[in-house]
Amino acid sequence: MTTWSQGxxxxxxxALLPSAGKDGGARQQLVPAARVRAWLAPAGGKMRxxxxxxxxxxxxxxxxxxxxxxxxxxxxxxxxEEIYGAASGAVVEIFSLTIDQFRVDHRVLPSFGTGFRTxxxxxxxxxxVVADAKDxxxxxxxxxxSAEIVALDPILDLAVLRELAxxxxxxxxxxxxxxxxxxxDPASIxxxxxxxxxxxxxxxxxxxxxxxxxxxxxxxxxxxxxxMSPMLQTDATVNPGNSGGPLxxxxxxxxxxxxxxxxxxRGENTAFAIPVDILAPAVSELKAKGKISRPxxxxxxxxxxxxxxxxxxxxxxFWEDSSGFLVETVEPGSAADQIGLKGGVWPVTWGxxxxxxxxxxxxxxxxxxxxDRDTALDVVRNLKVGDKVQLVYLRDGERFEAxxxxxxxxxxxxxxxxxxxxxxxxxx
Numbered sequence: 001m002t003t004w005s006q007g008x009x010x011x012x013x014x015a016l017l018p019s020a021g022k023d024g025g026a027r028q029q030l031v032p033a034a035r036v037r038a039w040l041a042p043a044g045g046k047m048r049x050x051x052x053x054x055x056x057x058x059x060x061x062x063x064x065x066x067x068x069x070x071x072x073x074x075x076x077x078x079x080x081e082e083i084y085g086a087a088s089g090a091v092v093e094i095f096s097l098t099i100d101q102f103r104v105d106h107r108v109l110p111s112f113g114t115g116f117r118t119x120x121x122x123x124x125x126x127x128x129v130v131a132d133a134k135d136x137x138x139x140x141x142x143x144x145x146s147a148e149i150v151a152l153d154p155i156l157d158l159a160v161l162r163e164l165a166x167x168x169x170x171x172x173x174x175x176x177x178x179x180x181x182x183x184x185d186p187a188s189i190x191x192x193x194x195x196x197x198x199x200x201x202x203x204x205x206x207x208x209x210x211x212x213x214x215x216x217x218x219x220x221x222x223x224x225x226x227x228m229s230p231m232l233q234t235d236a237t238v239n240p241g242n243s244g245g246p247l248x249x250x251x252x253x254x255x256x257x258x259x260x261x262x263x264x265x266r267g268e269n270t271a272f273a274i275p276v277d278i279l280a281p282a283v284s285e286l287k288a289k290g291k292i293s294r295p296x297x298x299x300x301x302x303x304x305x306x307x308x309x310x311x312x313x314x315x316x317x318f319w320e321d322s323s324g325f326l327v328e329t330v331e332p333g334s335a336a337d338q339i340g341l342k343g344g345v346w347p348v349t350w351g352x353x354x355x356x357x358x359x360x361x362x363x364x365x366x367x368x369x370x371x372d373r374d375t376a377l378d379v380v381r382n383l384k385v386g387d388k389v390q391l392v393y394l395r396d397g398e399r400f401e402a403x404x405x406x407x408x409x410x411x412x413x414x415x416x417x418x419x420x421x422x423x424x425x426x427x428x
Contacts, residue, residue, distance in 0.1 A: 075193065076251035083196050083252045084208045089179040090117045091245060092140045093200045094125050094147075094161070096133035114199035114245030115161065116254070117180045123147065123161040124283060125244030126259055127154045130161070131419045138163060140178055151286035154415045155225050155294070156274060157259050159244075160286050181246055184253035186277035189232075191216055197236040197258055197271075199245030211236030211269070213255075218272060220260065223415065224300035224329060227373075228380055229278055232256045235269035247273040254279075295383045296409035298334020299341070301327045303373050304361060307350050312357060314397075322394060324370045327359035331412070335389070339402040342395065360400075364392035 078086075091114060098109040113129030115138065123138060130136055130149060138145040138161065150160040191213055198208050215233030220226050234247060238261050247256040256273030285292050304323050314322045329343045330336045344356030362370055365379045366389060383389065385408045392401050 076249075078250050078252060080196060080208060080210055083248055083250065084198060086179075086252045087116075087181060087196075087198055087246065087248055088206060088208075089141065090181045091115075091198045091206065092117065092123060092138050093206075094123075094129050094244060095137045095139065096130040097135045098132045099134050100132075112200065112203065112241055113243040114241065114258070116244075116246045117178055118283070119180045119182065120287075121163070121178075121180075122150060122287065123163070124257065124279075125159050125161065126257070127152055127157045127159045128419045129244050130159050131416070136161060143178075151290045153282065153286060153292050154411060154419065155223075156229060156278070156282055156292070158257070158274070158279070158282055158286065160283065181248075181252075181254050183276050183280045184249050184251065184255045186275070186280075188249070189213070189216070189255055189275070189277075194250050195234055195236055195255060196248045196250075197234070197238050197242060197245060198248065199238070199242035199258065201237075201239035201241040203241060209237040214270075216275075220272060222260075224331070225415075227300070227302070228377065229274070230377075231259070231272040232275045234271050234273065236271065237269060238271040242271075293385055294409040295385045295387060295406035296331070296334045297380065297383070297389075297406060298331035298336040298409075299325075299327055299362075300329045300331075301325055301344075301359065302355070303370075303376065308355065308357065311348060311350070318397075321363075322361060322397070324361045324363035324394070325376050326355075326357070326361050327393075328356040334409075335404045335406050339391070339404045341391075341393065341402075361394040362391055363394060364390075366390050 094113045094115045096111045096113075098111065100107040100109060111129055111131075111133070113125055115123045115125035115129070117123055117140075130152075131154070133149070136147040136149065138147045145163040147161045147163050150162050152159050193213050194210065195213055196208055196210050198206065201207055211234045213232055214235050217230040218233045219230050232247065232255065236247070238245075238258050242258045242261075245258045246254045247258055249255045254276060256275050257279055258271065258273050260272040262270040282292055302325070304326050306319070308326060309319050309322060327336070327341055327343050330341050341362075342358075342360050344359035346356065346358040348355045348357050364370060368375065368379055370376050370379065383406060385406055387406050388403060389406060390401070390403050392399065394400070
């Protein structure tokens with residue numbers, strides 16, 4: 001069997017580049033890697049020539065290209081006033097109080113966020129709004145409701161709350177008549193559609209802001225599980241206090257739950273929401289089981305791209321066979337750890353993104369060829385606890401096979417650490 005080795009990093013690498021034929025038409029040409037590197041080499045701190053820029057642009061397109069987003073369903077066309085008027089009563093402010101038993105100073109930690117009521121009378125918010133909370137209170141306009149936590153999922157940053165009997169401010173005034181919000185059809189969501197965020201930013205009271213969906217399937221580099229839960233991106237203004245609030249479409253239905261923002265110092269008008277296609281089934285499972293059961297494959301990484309294959313020194317003729325999911329890290333005790341999959345050890349930064357190279361490349365899972373991120377996500381999302389998985393992977397260019405049965409993933413200390421570090425700048 002023919003294999004390639006990472007030992008000679010780029011000696012035999014060829015690149016397929018466009019060039020002009022003798023007749024003036026386009027043709028493709030195999031070019032030695034040394035010439036590619038020479039073209040891309042810095043000259044006085046700048047890229048040499050338009051060709052270098054074109055090559056980098058082409059590689060970036062190959063690396064970042066994603067399937068076109070499907071067009072959404074017919075829009076309702078409600079105004080901001082109509083949307084706020086219908087949704088406002090279902091959007092509440094969440095207050096939680098945490099006491100850190102291991103600190104002396106700053107041990108009492110109050111937290112404010114937003115939540116919203118669902119049809120069954122329960123409330124949804126972000127996990128980080130009520131993490132480790134001793135007491136939780138819901139402010140629903142003129143009502144003050146004591147609440148308890150029904151279920152939590154720190155991996156998705158999701159919490160389900162239930163109001164306790166009675167109103168703390170008006171004990172005889174029941175909250176049973178409060179309105180609720182419905183989930184939108186995931187198939188109706190489209191890039192560029194108008195959206196509204198309703199919440200309690202900065203302690204200013206209930207606020208509505210308007211924007212559009214500026215991105216779908218955005219993967220944030222928060223944790224090693226983030227790649228399995230891509231988010232919606234919006235330019236609707238959100239701030240600390242908006243966490244857990246609804247992102248609404250022009251029918252007044254929930255397309256996502258506001259969860260993150262990029263601080264203004266790093267970028268303007270960029271916020272993220274848990275999309276309804278992930279949110280709705282997760283809420284249903286939390287309500288039914290009190291937890292979300294996940295198979296523990298224990299892998300983090302990304303798809304190989306032409307730049308990665310170039311850096312690894314994979315000959316061009318083997319690019320197609322060598323494409324797959326590049327393993328960067330392996331969680332101890334996971335299924336991947338059990339069968340001895342190897343993560344990366346060689347840190348490299350390309351285009352501002354850090355990679356760990358040198359790990360195994362998974363090319364097949366249960367007979368499915370892993371060629372792109374969507375395929376990898378489909379495969380992972382269809383796996384269940386107890387499933388037997390057959391893997392094909394490459395290590396230093398050599399093909400290996402392995403079988404493993406997937407255990408259930410526990411909540412790990414690392415899943416909670418980011419919330420307990422109180423990284424306020426990363427969460428609205």
